[in-house]
Structures are given as structure tokens and as C-alpha cells.
Amino acid sequence: MPLAEGRRDSPVLCNVALKGLAAQLFGEALKAAWQGKLPKLDSRPLVSILSTEGALSDEQEASVCVQVEQALRRGAFERMRAEGLPHAARPGPEALSRAEIEVVSIGLPGSDPSPWDDCPAMAGQDSLRARPQGGGMAAGELIGPYSCECWLYPDWLQAQNAHPAAEWDDRERPCPHRSQAARKHDLGRYAADCELPEYLLSQLRRLGSPGAQLQQLQASGICEYRKLYGSAARLGCEVSLVNDPRRNLAARCDAEADFREGGPNAQLVTAMVCGLLPVMVMVASRDIPAGGHIMYSYGSAYWTLHQEEREHVREVEGVLEREAAAAARAEAALAREAVERHGRLAAEAEAEGLRTERDAALARATAAEMASRHLPLADV
Numbered sequence: 001m002p003l004a005e006g007r008r009d010s011p012v013l014c015n016v017a018l019k020g021l022a023a024q025l026f027g028e029a030l031k032a033a034w035q036g037k038l039p040k041l042d043s044r045p046l047v048s049i050l051s052t053e054g055a056l057s058d059e060q061e062a063s064v065c066v067q068v069e070q071a072l073r074r075g076a077f078e079r080m081r082a083e084g085l086p087h088a089a090r091p092g093p094e095a096l097s098r099a100e101i102e103v104v105s106i107g108l109p110g111s112d113p114s115p116w117d118d119c120p121a122m123a124g125q126d127s128l129r130a131r132p133q134g135g136g137m138a139a140g141e142l143i144g145p146y147s148c149e150c151w152l153y154p155d156w157l158q159a160q161n162a163h164p165a166a167e168w169d170d171r172e173r174p175c176p177h178r179s180q181a182a183r184k185h186d187l188g189r190y191a192a193d194c195e196l197p198e199y200l201l202s203q204l205r206r207l208g209s210p211g212a213q214l215q216q217l218q219a220s221g222i223c224e225y226r227k228l229y230g231s232a233a234r235l236g237c238e239v240s241l242v243n244d245p246r247r248n249l250a251a252r253c254d255a256e257a258d259f260r261e262g263g264p265n266a267q268l269v270t271a272m273v274c275g276l277l278p279v280m281v282m283v284a285s286r287d288i289p290a291g292g293h294i295m296y297s298y299g300s301a302y303w304t305l306h307q308e309e310r311e312h313v314r315e316v317e318g319v320l321e322r323e324a325a326a327a328a329r330a331e332a333a334l335a336r337e338a339v340e341r342h343g344r345l346a347a348e349a350e351a352e353g354l355r356t357e358r359d360a361a362l363a364r365a366t367a368a369e370m371a372s373r374h375l376p377l378a379d380v
Contacts, residue, residue: 014072014279015145015237016230020155025210029276032206041274047072050195050270050278055285060140064283067142068271100134101143101294103127103241115245115260115293126241132291137284143266143294146192146280147237148230153217156229160184170234181316185309190233190240192268192280196226199275228278239282242266245295249303257297264297 011023018026032038047065049056056064106114107123112132116122130137137143151159159167164183168175177183204211204218217225232240245264246257257263267285270278288294 014075014273014277015147016150016279017148017235019149019151019159021152021210021213022150022155022228025152025207025214026277028207028210029200029203032203033274033276037206038203038276041276044199044275046274048272048275050197050272052267052269055267056140056269056283060283063140064142064269064271064281068273068279068281071142071145072273100131100137101128101238102131103238104129112291115295116243119247122243125243127243127293128238128241129293130288130290134290136290136292137288139284139286141284143242143282143284144237144239146230146232146239146268146282147235148190148192148232148240148280149235150228150230152214153222153224153227153229154213160187178320179313179316181309181313185306185313186233187231188305188309191229191231193227193229194270194278194280196228197272197275197278199272200277201226230280239268242282242294242296244298244303246297246303249307251300251303253300254297257300259295259297261293261295264295265292266294266296268296 011018011027013026013030029038033041045065047069049061049065052061103126104114105111106116106125106127107120114122114127116125116127128143161180161184163180164175164177167183168177177186201214204215214225245260246254247260248256248258251257254263265284265286265288266282268280268282271281272278282294282296284294
């Protein structure tokens, strides 16, 4: 299992950057696994699939497990090679193959046709498609992992409601969010969640303080403790560029969505690694021809929340703009007042200078007159 140390508070495990309590929980799980404290762990498959609710057949699910395992081995091999570590089990060519996908732009001059060309709002957006030069993708083929930052429930709430500047730690780019509402909306636009594996939840008592914290949430009746929340808003990944083919964004269900080009052809599923770590991956749910765009239904709940949050962001941004305009006017007024004050002081200084010069001239004239009245007789 490829494990990389990122920032101390954001270790990278497989394809996700773990945050806060999630980092602590999976750190404890790995430590317990290495120490042999987790029963029956060796008998569990390396990769298994959480139920796809019929989206994939049993054969396709088995194929996805093999592909995810190959991707994990490839990641481990590449990590070992990058660090110059010895590797006796070099993966074969099939493990190093990658999905034939590419990122393209929609609706720009010179762009190839796309399913969203009838939607002006999509112009300039990115999309993911099967390479035109390839052989397309078969149903059940792995498209890629949903790489993202991940939080458990308490930290996910905090991340959504935190001040943008407090959470932003990218030294190369300024924070793009003007408000907490904008950051929350951006996190939600690229968010996905999955269930924690049942095996992991059954071992919470062996996972130290983070396990105890989840048990407390469970005892409090907070069912969200079972979920891992991820967002690709900041790190980005190719799978996050897959778009929804629906025309009717106000649809209450997929049956009313009026999908383009036959509807979604991809599904987001959860692969479980050793029963401990959930890994969200996208797979083709039906055959995708070469050059075909990958399409995924975000669901009606996503679009309802998206619209509500977007309206809230507009309201907040409007308030901020009005406050900024008022502050700019106040600053301009202060600047004008400073200029006027400077002008008054300059005029007063000039007047004082003239008075001083006049007084000096008068003093000289007076002195001259006094001197003329007391001339010596020899000079008369």
C-alpha cells in the first residue's frame, strides 16, 4: 500500500491527503495492522468493492478490484523507484498500463464537439474524454481514482465553516475565496463522500484516541461518523473534471434530468483496501467509444444544494462588494480631507511667511529711519 508523508498534518495515503482526525484514525489503523493487532486482517482481500447497487455486474466489480490492485501496486512501485528502494516484485506491463483518457476544453474556438455545446455556461470548462486515438473504454474499466483531501465528519464541518485565509497554506497562489461562503461552495462543488469500511468501524476500540472519538459520535447518534468526506477543490484531479450530462438542473430525480447523449456512462464506486481504507474510484458503467466524453450524474440533491449555495455566495459577495465600495468611498473622503488639510496648512504657512517677510521689511525700514535721525554733524 503506497504511503507517503506529506505535510505533518496531511499525510498522503494511496490517493488522498488525510486531514485532522482522518489522518490520526488511519495512522492508528496502519500501526495496529503492522503490529498484528487487527484480527483476521490477513484473510481479507487486498481490494474489495462496496456495493454498487447494481450499477456494475459481479464480473465488472471483480475486474475493478483487479484494476485498483494493479494501480496500487503501480503506485507503490513508482514510489519505491523514485526513492531508490529495492523492489524484488517489479509489476508487469499490465500493471503499468493507464486508462486512455485526456482533458479537453468545451465550447472554445477550435474545440471538438461535445455534449454540452448547447449550454453557453459550459463554454471554456474542462471535460474528460476517452482519447480519440485509443480504442475507447469498456464497461467496468477503471477511469481513475478520485484524488482529494479527506476529512471525517467533525473536521469536514470545520473545514466548510473556517475562514478562507485561516485554511489557505499555498504560498505560491493567493487564496481565491473572498468569504467563508465562497470557500464552502467551492469545497462542495468538488466533493464526494463514501462509507467507512465495516471492518474498520468494528475495530475502533483498538484504534486509540481517534477510534474513541468516533465511538463517542456513534454513541451520540451522529450517523455521519461512518463517512469519509473528500473534496478535490484545491488539489484537483482528472476525475473531478467529469461533467453531468443533464439538461434540467432543477430535476427532482434522474428520470426528469433530460440527459444528453444517452445519459451517464460512468459511476463513482468505493474500493476498500484491506478492509481499512476506502478509495473512491470512477469506472465506466457502459462502453465509451474513442473520443467519447465521460459523463457522471451528480444527482438532484447536488444541484439543489449547488443552487442554494451559489445564491448565498452571491448575497455574501454583494454585501462584501457594498462594504468594499463604502470603505473605498470613506478612504477617498479621508484622502480628499488630507489633501484639503495639506492645502490649508500650506496656505497658512505661506501667509505666515508673507507676514514674517513684511514684519522684517518694516523692521528694516524703521531701523533705517531711526538711523537717519541720529547722523553725526560732520555728515550734515
